[in-house]
Amino acid sequence: MLISKKLKEKVIIIAESDQQLLAEIKLNLNKQGFLNIKTALDGKQIYEILRSYYGIAEKIGLLIVNEQLPQCDVLAMCQQLSSHDASLIPFIILSADENKHNIENSEFNSQALIHQMSYPINYSVLMDTIGFQLIMMQERYLRHKQEERLINELAERKIVDAKLKYLVVHDELTGLINRHNFESQLRLVLMRSRIRQQEGALIFINLDRFSLVNELEGFDVGDRLLIEIVAIIRKIIFKDDLFARIGSDEFCLFLDNKTAKEVKQFAERVRASVDEFKFSSGGVCYSTSLSIGIASVNTVTADYHPNEIISKARQACRMAKEHGRNMVWSYNETDTKVQERNKDLYWVPLIKKALLEKKFFLVFQPVVYLDNGKISHYEVLIRMRGLQNEVISPSDFIPVAERMGLIHSIDQWVVESAIDFLAKLPETSKISLAINLSSVAFQDDSLLPTLKEKLSLTWVDASRLTFEITETAAVENFEQTRKMIAEIRSLGCQFALDDFGAGFCSFNYLKTFPVDFVKIDGQFIRNLINDETDQVLVKSMAEIASNLGKKTIAEFVETPEVIAKLKELGIDMAQGYILGRPEQALLTSSFIALNGLTRTSAQPKRFTNWFSEKVS
Missing domain, CATH: 3.30.70.270 (Reverse transcriptase/Diguanylate cyclase domain)
Known part of the structure; x- marks a missing residue:
């Protein structure tokens, strides 16, 4: 029988009290390649050998034992060592014919590997028996390991399944419910x-x-x-x-x-x-x-x-x-921030819908020179159509858009729509626009590339665009805003500082801020006729702006008396309802008769707002 080298390396224990016979058996095993042989003269020595292999029983191949070995109960030893796959040790029991017991047919031998041989020993049969026992032992051992591995895998799978069920409803880190x-x-x-x-x-x-x-x-x-x-x-x-x-x-x-x-x-x-x-x-x-x-x-x-x-x-x-x-x-519920949050929840989907469905539109308010009534340019303002097609003021949706991160999309829409409006005017038109942007527009890195691309595609003269930035927004991030303004001005656009005077550092920043126009905050204009302090401040603003090469624009101008006072104080331009409300269409006249505050009968070609045709 062909026996692998690995099996021949296992330990063979020969337990025989007759030393001459012991040597004979060992010699015959050596000839067949079994070199790892341990010998015992009695049962006590067998257990001493076995103890040295505690925990590594798989290294033991089989045990050849004399049935009449001193200090040894062979039957009990077979029951201990040959009845479990995990520590299976095959036995070859040598006995005289007259003393031979029927151990092979005993109940425990159904699970054991036990073979009996009679003296004198037939070594050819012994070698075949040893080979058979070792091969059977190896197969039984491998089967046991496979079963053990499958049992472990099943147990691990159950643990994993239990853990997954636990994690479905619990937080892994803290053990709290999720x-x-x-x-x-x-x-x-x-x-x-x-x-x-x-x-x-x-x-x-x-x-x-x-x-x-x-x-x-x-x-x-x-x-x-x-x-x-x-x-x-x-x-x-x-x-x-x-x-x-x-x-x-x-x-x-x-x-x-x-x-x-x-x-x-x-x-x-x-x-x-x-x-x-x-x-x-x-x-x-x-x-x-x-x-x-x-x-x-x-x-x-x-x-x-x-x-x-x-x-x-x-x-x-x-x-x-x-x-x-x-x-x-x-x-x-009455907390301001809570109400603001609830307002955001209401307005955000409406703003997104307006962006997707083109519910925004532009209106234009004239800015007029006070010395001759000629319209300098128009300020571009945004409006939104509501669910019932009602017009919604920017004061309702712009603060929400700024809080919720939608303002940059609105700013870009305003810039692109304003440039498209200029591009659709007759080539002879000299109309200029002032675009009112949000307080965070100049922190948006995409604004400059968008502006460059739009001007390039439409061939609109950049000098016809003025961008307005509030004083508060300019001061909050002064260096970054100034850098962005410088880059946009390099394209040929102009800038206006809106709400001038509302802050405490107005004059300090004005001398270094690269703007072309200064828009005086309405709080100084509304009660200008009756408040001498406002008159002094407005006159100072006009003189400082003039000395710095910047033109002044007064906002919220509502009466002829205010117009007269502004001219007296040296203000260059004015803007307000008395001069023109924000409308989708531009004024039909290029100037306003300030004395009577009536538009002239001169009717040059009406400049129609491209967007008004779509919404009216």
Whole structure:
């Protein structure tokens, strides 16, 4: 029988009290390539050899043992060593014919590898038997390992399945329930509170400046901080309280059957406990704090949807942050910021719809020279069509667009539409436009490329464009704004500083700010006739602007008396309802008769707003 080299390397134990016969058996095994042989003269020595292979029983090949070996119960040894696949050791039992027991047919041998041979030994048969026993042992051992591996894989799969089921409803880092699970349970809790007529509240918890720890120390340290914060809060809450992690550093806690006063006291306790906690990492100690928002649920309030109550608690948490952090703030419908937020939710889809469906349009208001009544240029203003085709003022939607990141799209639409308007006028037209942009327009890197491309495609003379920027916006980011203005002016465009005088540093910035026009804020114009202080300030503005080579424009001019006073104070141009309201079509006259404030009968070709035809 062909036996592999690997099997021949296994240990063969020969247990024979007759040393001459022992040597004979060993010699015959050596001749067949079995060199790793251990010998024993009694049962005690067999166990000593076996003990040296404890934990590595697979290195033992088989055991050849004399049935009459001193200090050895062969039958008991076979039962111990040959009845389990994990530690299977084949036996060849040598016995005299008259002493031979029927061990091979014993009950335990159904699972064992036992073979009996009679003296004298037929070595050819012995070698075949050894080969057969070793091959069978190897197959049994491999089968056992495969079964063991399959059992382990099944057990691991069950563990993984259990872990996945756990993670579906729990946060892996903190062990808290996750947002989806929290919303499901909260829905039931709210329903139960309504049926039982019980009060309660949702507490929204946000860790202040958590991103700073992540940036300075890394995410591992940030995770450790979250775990410790959760541990602090868990010591305060009751076991059955609904506590969840719903975001990176955001947590929700619902307190059932608690009054508003009790909830506020509890939230203050949570805030104070975390405030006292000092978190250390790498020798640096960080002060930690929470901003907490509360949204109450009372018996007279209509049913809440989980998302609604969470949203209200989050808004209250945001209010806590805006008022200085490390605070507890209760949701209140009358809060200005809450109303602003609700306004944003209403206006954002309308603004997006207007951008997609071209519901915006331009109107034009003339700016008039006070010395001759000639129209210098028109200021471009934006309007929006509502759901019922009503005209909506920019004061309603522009602040929302600025807060919600939609303003850059509106600015670009205004620039492109104004240039398209100029491009569609007759070639002989000298009409110029002043484009009123938002306070953040000059922080938009795409504005300059858009302007360059549009001017190149339409061949509109850049000098016919004036961009207006408010003094407040210019001062907030002075260097970046000045750089952007310089780049746009290099194309040939002009600039006007709007609302001049509204800030405290007006004259200081004016001397270095690259603008061509100064628009005096309306607060100095409305009561100009009756307020000598306003007259002094306006005259000073006119003189300073003139000395710096800049022209002045007065806004909100409403009466002939104001026009006369502005001319007297040295103001160059004026703008207001008395001179012309914002309209979709330009005025039919190129100048205004300021004395009688009536347009001349001269009727040059009417310049029609390209957009008015589409909306009227």
